[in-house]
Amino acid sequence: MIIDLPATTTSQVNSKLVHLREQGGVNALSRVLTLVIVTDDDARTEEVIDAANDASREHPCRVIMVARGAKKAANRLDAQIRVGGDAGASEVIVLRLYGQLADHGDSCVVPLLLPDAPVVAWWPYDAPAVPASDPIGRLAARRITDAANDRNPLRALDARTKSYTQGDSDLAWARITHWRALLAAALDLPPYDRVTGASVVGDPNSPSADLLAGWLAARLKVPVRRGKSTEGEGIVSAELQRRSGSIELYRPDGRIGTLTQPGQPPRRVALARRPVAECIAEELRRLDADEIYSSALTGLSKVTRGRVAHKSRSGS
Structure with missing residues (x-):
């Protein structure tokens, strides 16, 4: 009515x-x-x-x-x-x-x-x-x-x-919840090497890509580079570098991501861009201060910008 x-x-x-x-x-x-x-x-x-x-x-x-x-x-x-x-x-x-x-x-x-x-x-x-x-x-x-x-x-x-x-x-922060969850879960699997560096590649104007880079810089306290990509909208890839091999989450089409890490076969994961209704519903679940979002904003000052070199992704 x-x-x-x-x-x-x-x-x-x-x-x-x-x-x-x-x-x-x-x-x-x-x-x-x-x-x-x-x-x-x-x-x-x-x-x-x-x-x-x-x-x-x-x-x-x-x-x-x-x-x-x-x-x-x-x-x-x-x-x-x-x-x-x-x-x-x-x-x-x-x-x-x-x-x-x-x-x-x-x-x-x-x-x-x-x-x-x-x-x-x-x-x-x-x-x-x-x-x-x-x-x-x-x-x-x-x-x-x-x-x-x-x-x-x-x-x-x-x-x-x-x-x-x-x-x-x-809402740019809510859009990266699934990215943060997948990357954090990957670190729970062996080998448990320390992360020495990280990179995030995405649309040059994507605030979500910047926030993901800021979050990695704040939480891991390692050098993080933010690169540009013309492959797709939003975030295209995130990489955590370790001595034993990198963890990489790659999503060129905005729908399906491929997670690769040492000792594990590549995994395809659902990683579609989140609609506004889903993001606003997530934000309404908590009414207290979001300290992790605050630290990600602080971490932006530690992120460097420039070209990011990636290994070949043939077959991924």
């Missing part, structure tokens, strides 16, 4: 929510958090709401979408409430703000927050320079950005490094 409330107020939106609840169409008591999504790109609102709805099946929540419209327009708040099949396992409130209201989304959000429930803020596209200082960011226990969707992904990742505050995270 979709209910439109043009030229409305937050008080009227709240009254409509209470009315729906009394009718039995909405059960706010089952919501575990409030997810506030902020965007200036109204054309892509639906795909962001779809991702939030998919994530809500694991984390039932109230989703408040703040879509900032033209600032030169007259002050106006248009709202939309979605429940039932149009809202996944959540209830969705879309707020379209025009005029001076576009700069005061926090004042429109506060009356609609679930009581005694944590708040998570998500900027799916261009995020503020310092999310923790943003008016909506100050309301949130967790602040999620997505450097990959910024106009300049690597510059955005550099800004995240400089502005990091406990509670910050980025």
